[in-house]
Each structure stands twice: as C-alpha cells, then as structure tokens.
Amino acid sequence: MAVTDIATRAYNHNFRLDPIVRSLLDTDFYKLLMLQMIWREHADVRATFSLINRSQTVRLADIIDEEELRTQLDYARTLRFTNKELIWLAGNSFYGKQQMFKPDFMAWLADFRLPEYELRKADGQYELHFDGPWTHTTMWEIPALAIINELRSRASLQNKGRFALDVLYARAKAKLWEKVERLRAFPDLVISDFGTRRRHGFLWQRWCVEALKEGLGERFIGTSNVLLAMDADLEAIGTNAHELPMVEAALSDNDAELAEAPYRVLEEWRQHYGGNLLIALPDAYGTAAFLEHAPSWLANWTGFRPDSAPPVEAGEQIMRWWEEQGRDPKQKLLIFSDGLDVDTIERIYHHFHGRVRMSFGWGTNLTNDFRDCEPDGEAGLEPISLVCKVTEANGRPAVKLSDNPAKATGDPQEIARYLRIFGETGHVLSPLSV
Amino acid sequence: MAVTDIATRAYNHNFRLDPIVRSLLDTDFYKLLMLQMIWREHADVRATFSLINRSQTVRLADIIDEEELRTQLDYARTLRFTNKELIWLAGNSFYGKQQMFKPDFMAWLADFRLPEYELRKADGQYELHFDGPWTHTTMWEIPALAIINELRSRASLQNKGRFALDVLYARAKAKLWEKVERLRAFPDLVISDFGTRRRHGFLWQRWCVEALKEGLGERFIGTSNVLLAMDADLEAIGTNAHELPMVEAALSDNDAELAEAPYRVLEEWRQHYGGNLLIALPDAYGTAAFLEHAPSWLANWTGFRPDSAPPVEAGEQIMRWWEEQGRDPKQKLLIFSDGLDVDTIERIYHHFHGRVRMSFGWGTNLTNDFRDCEPDGEAGLEPISLVCKVTEANGRPAVKLSDNPAKATGDPQEIARYLRIFGETGHVLSPLSV
Numbered sequence: 001m002a003v004t005d006i007a008t009r010a011y012n013h014n015f016r017l018d019p020i021v022r023s024l025l026d027t028d029f030y031k032l033l034m035l036q037m038i039w040r041e042h043a044d045v046r047a048t049f050s051l052i053n054r055s056q057t058v059r060l061a062d063i064i065d066e067e068e069l070r071t072q073l074d075y076a077r078t079l080r081f082t083n084k085e086l087i088w089l090a091g092n093s094f095y096g097k098q099q100m101f102k103p104d105f106m107a108w109l110a111d112f113r114l115p116e117y118e119l120r121k122a123d124g125q126y127e128l129h130f131d132g133p134w135t136h137t138t139m140w141e142i143p144a145l146a147i148i149n150e151l152r153s154r155a156s157l158q159n160k161g162r163f164a165l166d167v168l169y170a171r172a173k174a175k176l177w178e179k180v181e182r183l184r185a186f187p188d189l190v191i192s193d194f195g196t197r198r199r200h201g202f203l204w205q206r207w208c209v210e211a212l213k214e215g216l217g218e219r220f221i222g223t224s225n226v227l228l229a230m231d232a233d234l235e236a237i238g239t240n241a242h243e244l245p246m247v248e249a250a251l252s253d254n255d256a257e258l259a260e261a262p263y264r265v266l267e268e269w270r271q272h273y274g275g276n277l278l279i280a281l282p283d284a285y286g287t288a289a290f291l292e293h294a295p296s297w298l299a300n301w302t303g304f305r306p307d308s309a310p311p312v313e314a315g316e317q318i319m320r321w322w323e324e325q326g327r328d329p330k331q332k333l334l335i336f337s338d339g340l341d342v343d344t345i346e347r348i349y350h351h352f353h354g355r356v357r358m359s360f361g362w363g364t365n366l367t368n369d370f371r372d373c374e375p376d377g378e379a380g381l382e383p384i385s386l387v388c389k390v391t392e393a394n395g396r397p398a399v400k401l402s403d404n405p406a407k408a409t410g411d412p413q414e415i416a417r418y419l420r421i422f423g424e425t426g427h428v429l430s431p432l433s434v
Numbered sequence: 435m436a437v438t439d440i441a442t443r444a445y446n447h448n449f450r451l452d453p454i455v456r457s458l459l460d461t462d463f464y465k466l467l468m469l470q471m472i473w474r475e476h477a478d479v480r481a482t483f484s485l486i487n488r489s490q491t492v493r494l495a496d497i498i499d500e501e502e503l504r505t506q507l508d509y510a511r512t513l514r515f516t517n518k519e520l521i522w523l524a525g526n527s528f529y530g531k532q533q534m535f536k537p538d539f540m541a542w543l544a545d546f547r548l549p550e551y552e553l554r555k556a557d558g559q560y561e562l563h564f565d566g567p568w569t570h571t572t573m574w575e576i577p578a579l580a581i582i583n584e585l586r587s588r589a590s591l592q593n594k595g596r597f598a599l600d601v602l603y604a605r606a607k608a609k610l611w612e613k614v615e616r617l618r619a620f621p622d623l624v625i626s627d628f629g630t631r632r633r634h635g636f637l638w639q640r641w642c643v644e645a646l647k648e649g650l651g652e653r654f655i656g657t658s659n660v661l662l663a664m665d666a667d668l669e670a671i672g673t674n675a676h677e678l679p680m681v682e683a684a685l686s687d688n689d690a691e692l693a694e695a696p697y698r699v700l701e702e703w704r705q706h707y708g709g710n711l712l713i714a715l716p717d718a719y720g721t722a723a724f725l726e727h728a729p730s731w732l733a734n735w736t737g738f739r740p741d742s743a744p745p746v747e748a749g750e751q752i753m754r755w756w757e758e759q760g761r762d763p764k765q766k767l768l769i770f771s772d773g774l775d776v777d778t779i780e781r782i783y784h785h786f787h788g789r790v791r792m793s794f795g796w797g798t799n800l801t802n803d804f805r806d807c808e809p810d811g812e813a814g815l816e817p818i819s820l821v822c823k824v825t826e827a828n829g830r831p832a833v834k835l836s837d838n839p840a841k842a843t844g845d846p847q848e849i850a851r852y853l854r855i856f857g858e859t860g861h862v863l864s865p866l867s868v
Binding site: 170171211 | 596809
C-alpha cells in the first residue's frame with residue numbers, strides 16, 4: 001500500500017527554495033553563551049566579520065551561483081527564534097545549570113534577526129562581510145559558513161544520477177560507521193559533535209549526530225549544534241571562541257592593555273559562567289605566551305581547549321603549567337577540537353589516558369568526510385578551510401596569531417605588532433587540513 | 435515542512451504482516467514460458483516440488499518461525515494475477531515478439547492460484563513439499579525460495595538498531611556499486627539480473643536492479659523478475675530450466691526413452707518458442723553426454739546456457755561442438771548463470787571475448803551479497819544453497835545429475851541408473867558457494 005501524500009506532492013511541485021539554515025538555533029552553542037556576555041558587556045561595540053577562504057585554489061565564486069547564495073543568506077535573515085525555541089532555551093538546563101540564559105537576554109533574543117551582509121566577487125572568491133553591532137554580526141559566523149559549505153556540496157552533486165547519489169551517501173555512512181566502530185573500543189571516551197560550520201549539509205550532520213548517539217552510547221555527550229541538541233535530546237556543548245580575545249585585543253588602547261587582553265576576557269567570562277564552562281582557549285596569541293603570564297586564579301578553572309598547536313605538545317605544556325600551579329592534572333580537563341579524526345583522537349587518547357581528563361570536539365572529519373566516497377571520482381566534496389573571523393572592532397583591525405602561523409588572520413602590520421608583544425615562542429607552522 | 439500522512443501512519447499502527455511475495459509476477463520469467471508449454475502439453479502430469487537446503491549447517495527451522503513461514507506462504511496463496519498484470523503480460527512484447535502468451539493460456543492464468551503446501555520440521559530443517567498438477571506446483575519454486583530467504587534475512591536483522599541497519603544497507607549499496615564500477619569497464623558486456631530466488635529481500639532486489647539500470651546503462655539488458663521488469667520498464671529475461679528434462683526423464687518408460695528425454699524436451703520447446711528463446715540447458719544429465727548425442731538441428735539454435743560445469747571448460751566444449759557442426763561460434767550465444775560474481779564474469783568475459791557472443795545472468799552475488807556488511811559482524815546474512823526441485827512426476831522419482839555431483843538430486847538408486855545411461859564423462863565435483 002503506497003499512499004502518496006498529496007499535500008506533500010503539491011508542495012514539492014511549488015518547490016522554489018530548499019533553505020539551508022532554517023532556524024536561528026542551527027548554530028553553535030558557544031555563540032549563544034558568548035552573545036549573552038557580549039550583549040550585557042559590549043552592546044556598543046561594532047564588529048565586522050569576514051569570510052576567509054584559506055583554500056585559495058578552490059574558487060568558490062566559480063562554483064557557487066551568486067543568486068543562490070544571496071537567496072540563502074536572505075532566507076536566513078527572515079528567521080526569528082520561534083516560541084518553542086525560546087521556551088526551550090529558557091527552560092532547558094545547560095551544563096547542569098538552570099536559567100543559563102537570563103530573562104532580559106531572552107526578551108532581547110525574541111526580536112533578534114541577522115543583520116545585513118555585503119557580498120561581492122573578486123578573483124573567483126566571494127568577499128562576504130558582516131558589519132554592525134557585535135551583538136548581531138557575531139551570529140552570522142556559523143550560518144554563513146554552513147550556507148557556503150552546503151551550496152558547494154550541492155553544486156558538486158548537481159548532475160549525479162539517483163543511484164550514484166544513493167551510493168555516495170551509502171559510502172559516507174559506511175565510512176562514518178567504521179569510525180564509530182573504532183571509537184567504540186575506548187570505553188571512557190568523551191566525544192561531541194563540533195561539525196556545524198564545515199558540514200556537508202544539515203541533513204547529513206543530523207544523520208551523523210544521530211548515528212553517533214546510537215553507535216557510541218554514553219561516550220557521545222552531545223553536539224555543539226543547538227537545534228540538533230534540542231531535536232535529538234542531546235546536551236548542547238561549547239564554551240567560548242577566539243572572537244572574545246580578538247575584540248578585546250583590538251579595543252586595547254596601548255601595548256600594555258593589549259598584553260592583558262587575553263586575561264581580561266577570561267575575567268569577564270567568569271563573571272557570567274561557572275563550572276564546566278570555565279574552559280580557557282589559550283592560543284589566540286600563542287599558548288606559550290599565554291601560560292607564561294597567566295594569572296594564578298586560572299588554575300581554578302575546569303580546563304583548557306588547546307586549539308591550533310599540535311595537540312600532544314599543547315596538552316603537555318598545559319599539564320606542566322597546572323603542575324607548576326600545584327594542581328593535579330587528573331582533576332583537570334583538556335578539550336581537543338582542532339582537525340580531529342579517529343587516528344588523531346586515538347593518538348591523543350592513548351597519550352594522555354589516565355593522566356588528565358579529556359574530551360574531544362569532533363568537527364569537519366565527522367560531518368564532512370566524503371573522501372573516496374564519490375562513485376565517479378570527481379572532486380568538489382573535499383572539505384575546505386573556510387572561516388568567518390572578526391576583522392575589525394570599532395573600526396580597529398582585529399588580529400589572531402594562534403600557535404600556527406598558517407592560521408593567523410589580520411593586517412600584516414598589526415600581526416607584526418602583536419608578535420612583538422606576545423612573542424613567537426612555540427609557534428609552529430603546520431599545513432592546514434581543515 | 436514535514437507533513438505526516440495520517441492514513442499511512444494509521445495503517446502502520448494496524449500493521450500485522452509485511453508480505454514478502456505480493457504479486458504472482460514476482461517470479462522468474464522462465465517459469466511463465468515453461469508454464470505455458472506445460473499447460474498446453476502436460477496438463478495431466480502431477481509433479482512434486484520439494485525444498486532442499488544444501489547448506490545443512492544452517493538450521494532453518496531454528497532460525498525461521500514456523501508460524502511466520504506459514505503466514506507468508508498462506509498470503510502468497512491468496513494472490514491472483516491482477517488485471518493490470520494480465521494486460522501487461524498479454525500486451526507487452528517479450529524477446530521482440532508480440533503475444534508471447536496466447537489468449538487461451540492467459541484466460542487460464544486469470545484463475546490461477548498457488549496450490550496447497552505441506553510443511554513440517556525435521557532435524558532443524560523444514561520439509562516443504564508442493565504436490566499437485568505440474569501446472570500449479572511449478573509456480574511455487576520461486577516464491578517459496580524468496581520467502582524462506584527473506585524470512586531468514588529478517589530474522590538476522592531483528593535486534594539491530596536503526597543506524598546499525600542503515601549502515602548495513604549503506605555498506606551493501608557501496609559494495610554493489612563497486613561491482614557496477616568494475617563492470618562498467620567492459621563496454622560490450624551483456625548482463626541481466628537472475629537473483630530473485632536467492633535474494634536478500636524484495637526491496638533489496640529492486641534497489642539492485644534499478645541501480646544496475648542506472649549504473650550499467652545499455653550493458654544491463656533486463657531482469658528475470660517479471661514484476662520488476664514490468665515496474666522498472668526492463669526486458670524480462672529467461673528461457674527454460676532443469677525441471678523440463680527432469681520431468682520428461684522421470685516419465686520415460688524405459689532406458690532408451692530416458693536417453694532421449696533431454697532432446698524430446700527441446701523438440702517440444704521449439705514447437706512453442708523461437709529466436710533468442712532457443713537456448714539449450716545442456717547439463718541436466720551431463721554436458722559431455724548431452725553434446726555427444728545431440729541432434730544436428732540443435733546447431734540451429736541461438737545458444738546454450740552452460741550451468742553446473744566450470745564455465746570456461748563448458749564454453750569451450752560447446753564451441754567445439756558448434757565447430758564440429760560447421761557453425762561459427764561468433765554467431766552463437768553462451769549464457770553464463772552459475773554462481774557468478776564480478777571476478778568470474780571478468781574471467782569468462784576475457785576468456786571468450788571476440789570468439790563467441792556472451793550474456794551473463796547474475797544471481798545470488800547480485801541480490802544477496804552482504805558479506806562483510808554486518809556492522810556487528812554477526813552471521814546470518816551469508817547466502818545459502820537453497821533450491822526447490824521437482825522430486826516426483828506422476829509418482830515416479832525425478833533425478834538431476836548435472837555436471838557437478840554436489841548438485842545431483844534424487845533417489846540414490848535412480849541416480850545410479852541415470853549415471854549408467856548417461857555416463858559420467860566430464861562430471862567434476864566442485865564445492866557449492868551459492
């Protein structure tokens with residue numbers, strides 16, 4: 001008995017747009033945590049976010065149709081938080097805490113919409129800028145990246161047959177499940193999905209997240225994607241990102257203030273959040289420099305999220321710092337989230353097992369690994385190193401150095417100034433995979 | 435917009451049975467061709483068909499619930515050819531010929547239903563017999579096999595999670611597609627689906643057939659499954675099977691008549707069918723013996739379907755025979771259909787390419803290859819060597835020798851008599867894979 005739903009069919013006939021971002025919750029959880037703090041502390045700051053394609057050989061403007069991109073961005077701008085979403089945000093507990101988002105912030109959120117964007121083509125790439133109050137432009141980062149990545153996926157799948165497509169996804173499923181089977185070997189693994197921004201597509205991310213939920217059981221602690229956390233009844237995972245020290249640094253009036261910026265941000269963070277949200281991101285201007293001048297109260301925090309440095313070295317460095325501060329690393333948490341895949345997760349897991357608590361935020365290689373899945377062997381599905389970074393705050397250039405010079409962003413003269421102030425200890429150039 | 439079809443949902447709530455065989459067309463095309471001849475020439479013959487599980491270590495009665503099996507068999511007995519099906523059979527052209535099925539036969543078919551069955555358990559196996567007019571019992575072969583094979587698949591999938599199941603099929607799809615990609619390398623390949631009887635399940639066979647249609651294009655000439663041929667607008671493929679010489683042999687009154695039986699059957703066949711349906715199956719009592727005494731008019735036929743003998747040797751033997759008869763093998767057709775997979779297809783293709791026309795009937799390894807696809811590595815999905823053979827005709831034992839003694843069926847004393855008459859030249863014992 002094949003009953004055709006006539007309404008669905010009629011709707012499909014009228015099909016005009018398959019929106020990529022369909023909810024303002026389809027973003028990373030840390031965006032909302034940061035937003036609440038930005039809204040309360042820095043409502044007057046203007047910040048520009050800009051798209052940066054570090055994979056220059058992939059000429060996005062030749063692949064993605066400009067009209068389609070505008071239509072998707074415009075559609076995202078029509079979105080509001082729905083009542084259900086607001087009630088869930090207000091009523092759900094996050095990281096074991098009720099009322100993470102305060103009523104006045106929730107009231108403000110109810111009117112939120114994504115601000116305007118500036119888009120133009122240059123040299124086969126898109127120049128995409130979001131300029132406006134930091135409280136608004138910050139919210140473009142994840143949807144903008146998700147839209148561009150998914151439009152690129154769609155473009156590369158455009159002329160495939162029905163079964164070629166079916167087999168493509170079949171292969172990707174089999175591939176992911178092999179990873180799940182390998183990860184199952186680690187009974188006390190703690191892992192979550194961090195793959196929203198670089199995902200192949202929303203539906204694929206959802207499949208991956210639900211597959212991990214079934215396949216990894218307790219090892220899978222949740223997802224950074226707020227919408228998927230709500231829909232799949234998972235924990236929303238995330239803390240804070242580089243944009244906080246970057247804006248704080250950009251707003252510094254002199255070199256001394258700049259040197260203190262990474263710690264001022266954390267000072268502010270601990271006014272708003274506690275417990276397992278007290279995770280420091282040490283690499284904005286180099287992990288070594290950060291730890292060298294870190295205040296002793298930071299040793300009370302739950303842990304660190306080493307990001308751009310080689311993970312084993314960065315972890316060891318942080319553990320040494322805890323020991324110097326008289327803390328037992330076994331009580332502390334390291335969150336790894338930079339370009340992870342099963343091999344690196346295994347290596348890190350074995351290296352640190354029993355010496356420190358660990359958690360893994362698995363991103364691009366979870367939600368966008370179609371390598372060798374293309375039946376016809378065509379290119380276009382390999383993930384690219386696309387980011388959307390804050391480039392200016394109140395008209396001043398924003399800079400990120402990171403532990404890997406390949407990840408540095410900002411005006412070269414400013415980068416030079418920052419390098420003078422923070423030093424280059426421990427900076428290691430590594431090729432960017434994702 | 436996720437519109438739920440309420441009627442479908444309500445139907446699912448009332449779900450009692452997921453029938454395996456839902457149409458009398460869900461059978462092999464040669465069954466209908468043979469049936470028309472049996473109906474016209476042997477309407478008075480009684481024939482018993484019996485299930486034979488040559489994979490004795492697989493205890494089917496421990497795996498498949500008897501009630502479920504009875505329910506499926508009973509459901510199949512409720513089926514009639516529908517008007518649409520009858521109209522299509524009458525109106526479609528098969529092998530380029532209109533009205534393959536004559537009006538009087540079609541009128542008879544309109545009332546057809548599957549006859550009763552006898553089922554009991556013994557030693558962990560099912561004894562399943564179909565006794566009655568040959569015109570009716572013959573039609574049980576394919577649905578009975580399809581039902582048992584699919585019930586076994588369902589049993590082994592019973593306790594799997596949603597994503598484990600999804601990945602299982604994903605792997606099987608990827609596996610099949612790799613075969614498709616390899617087969618694409620042969621531009622003048624001619625291949626069809628012969629996998630109904632041993633299929634993993636109906637929906638899986640449908641996927642495989644439609645995938646081959648997309649993936650192999652012109653190389654894929656059709657399917658032996660009449661229902662899928664109708665639904666997917668493919669050619670229905672098939673000619674005749676061992677039951678014809680087996681019954682003819684069983685009905686022989688003396689050794690001299692028995693020795694002639696294999697040729698009498700073909701004599702009869704050519705009264706009914708012509709062109710590309712003139713394909714001889716030479717191995718019922720040994721290919722060597724068959725060719726040694728074959729009448730010269732058989733050299734006018736389109737080709738042979740060597741079955742139980744090693745394919746290269748059997749093909750060479752048949753080609754020698756054509757040459758002895760003064761015919762050019764390049765004008766003749768060899769149809770290979772015994773336990774094929776891509777490796778064997780490639781080997782046979784390369785061996786005979788340019789020397790004879792070839793066609794491949796791909797069965798079990800097309801529609802039931804889940805080896806290494808089980809996420810949890812459990813057994814139960816490997817195909818088994820299950821057949822449903824004619825065992826008696828008008829109360830006399832039926833015998834098949836074939837070129838491979840492992841495939842011989844029948845009463846041991848009768849087998850000895852047949853061996854005395856036909857000889858054992860060229861009989862080679864080979865392990866049965868499927």
